[in-house]
Amino acid sequence: MFDTLSDRLQAALGGLRGKGRLDEETVSKAMREIRLALLEADVNVEVAREFTATVKERALGEDVSRSLSPAQQVVKIVHEELTRLLGAGDSRLVFGKPPTVILLAGLQGSGKTTAAAKLALHLRREGKRPALVACDLQRPAAVEQLEQLGRQIQVPVYALDRVDPVAAARAGVDAARREGYDVAILDTAGRLHVDEALMDELERVAAATKPLNVLLVLDAMTGQEAVNVALAFQERVAFDGVVLTKLDGDARGGAALSVKAVTGKPVKLASTGEKLDQLEVFHPDRMASRILGMGDVLTLIEKAEAAVEADEQAELERRLRAGEFTFDDFLASSKMLRRMGPLQGIVKMIPGLGRQLQGMDVDERQLARVEAIILSMTPQERRMPHIITMQRRRRIAAGSGTSLDEVNKLMAARKQMAKMMKQLGKGRLG
Template sequence: MAFEALSQKLDAIFKKLRGKGKLSESDVKEAMREIRLALLEADVNYKVVKDFISKVTERAIGHEVMESLTPGQQVIKIVYDELTNLMGSKETKLNLKGNPAVIMLVGLQGSGKTTTAGKLGNYLSKMGRRPLLVAADIYRPAAIKQLHVVGDKVKVPVFSMGERKPVEIARASVEHAFRHGNDVIILDTAGRLHIDEELMEELKEIKSAVDPCEILLVVDSMTGQDAVNVAESFHSKLELTGLILTKLDGDTRGGAALSIKAVTGCPIKFVGMGEKLDDLEQFYPDRMASRILGMGDVLSLIEKATQNIDIKKAKELEERIRKEQFDLNDFLDQLKQVRKMGSLDQIFSMIPGFSPQKMQGLDFNEKELVKVEAIINSMTKEERRNPSIINGSRRKRIAMGSGTTVQDVNKLLKQFEQMKKLMKQLSEMEKSHKKGRFRIPFFNF
């Protein structure tokens, strides 16, 4: 998960601050030096870091912090505020004016434009819009075919005209959308391995021909500062209206997300958080700042759960957890439902107080789920209801019956206990929320 290393370093810095009853100016400056280094190691633009540290320091050595009974907490709150401001203060929604509204996706080859076009089409369909994907990349081998495959998967129509000129395809797509009732056009334009004049001229022609309401740059967040440089170049030529960061779920230091708005002035509108075609999230600066600082992101978690979890089953499960009846049958069912929400690392990052490190080993892909299901199906009804009775001989029998190893069975039972803890905490959070007491604990880490 992006920002993982940065989050760990900031948490260690803040622990030192919280441990002090009063803060001196030298304490604050020492913390700022450590934060500066952590941000630079996360590949945040050095000018952005300099400005950020200056703002935080100015506020942190003020009277309000120095005289506070909880100065460490006040500094954390200031860092949170400034991180949020750095990434844009508040979310920037799509501009969908026009009949049809035209969204033009641009970027370098390999940034994930075609997949992102499908994700965006899927997102808009769920909003009740009628999008049309347009294959305007005639250069990359199989790009047109790929867009058709992606469109079929998300049940969004695709318009293509083979290898006709991209500007002709773009114009024709507007007429096609108007005739067929599509109210949003998503243009998947061509990219290059690097920025060149020919690419930019073609994109300018398309812009002039269809007058898009949005020109969104798709950038790979794993390229770090290169992503910022690419954004600057595209913005100077095309006047971008926003950005979509892909692969933010990957092993990236996250510097692009923290730098790109400050450097280009263009808001981040969406982030790609996985490989599935529904792994596209609207970007909320405050929620991302909260995740970076280990405060969780309960609002996004609730939204994901609402979209993916069977409400009837969830109520039944809540009752079983409350009565401490959560068993291995529930465990398997929950794994299947939770997998729809994304990777468990992502989900943990949204829960206040949780981190992937605290729940190491609790992650599943589709192949793992098959193995888990085989192991649970090899158990007796009593073993599923009460796993504590599963001794050494039972584990051997279960492993043999499921075609797995005793180590696999042991691993599953350990994961079950971890999931029980997670379910109990989520249940307690939900009860607090219903009573009107729940809030994101900015200071209670």
């Protein structure tokens, strides 16, 4: 696959630090790479061009901070601008006189039905009383699918007309009102934005139910067409925001940027898995990193900076440089790691690593066992691992409720890490 954007920029701009200001030549070179990265991420051609032009203006003449290389400085600016663009607008849903109607629309296969059920579950957990209304009478068994999902999450599904979607929508919303539900979520048939008849029908469903929230369901894997799709739906039903689906894949999701840029409508929710509770609020900064192919390296840096107190960090660094890595250090770093939040998430944020570790579980309990083993060592043992004999290992295993095998593995891991740290300390650290 492609190198990361950071690597490519590094190659194009060189790693010189403290170059002073970003000059025309540097910025132009950088923008060519940024534009390619955006295109590879499926950002629309026109949007990519406009975006790089804006960023170029801002970057020109900007001071390069002393601690950064020009490439890093450019990445920082691009990331900030991308986050700003993606994050503008209110991502909350609007609620009014019950039942609040939420209409979901989109192309075939974008994930509307699943998104409808996820949204219902999400709202129920926030204390609302949602109902689902089946208006997809097009696809065979679409109503059955929604009914089955409704049963799974214990949300009622109204399928009151099997022929006319407008009648089904109206009757469903009326029924929700009568039976005291405060949100009615309308699942509509997938339709092509160029299909006049179906777009017309969608318009009539919206006119009949007056939704406070119209959401465009958009597959994160969508290519250049995202712009035309969004414009066509905007023209007909003036959607208020986007539900971005299938983000659990490895698509870079440039379509989200395209849609935001041409319609101004924010992404409100993101679907991150097949399970019905995997619907999240949208994080513009994460999306920016993803589009740029940088993992969440910036978030990670911030998190790390916030989690590790300064002197703690300095002391650890000193010891690492010296090539020491005792079990005390092991324990400290494990605790720091845990302070940063769920490990699974952290691992995903590291560029490159996310893909390698796909499908692999990072077991938090494993980390707890490691800590238990270390805590069963005497302070002396922790400082001087070489004194830990087989007899001591048995005692540690018994004391920590683990096995000799696990203790042995940890011993080996520490040794390996000490070796690695030593190399790092000699070389690039800092």
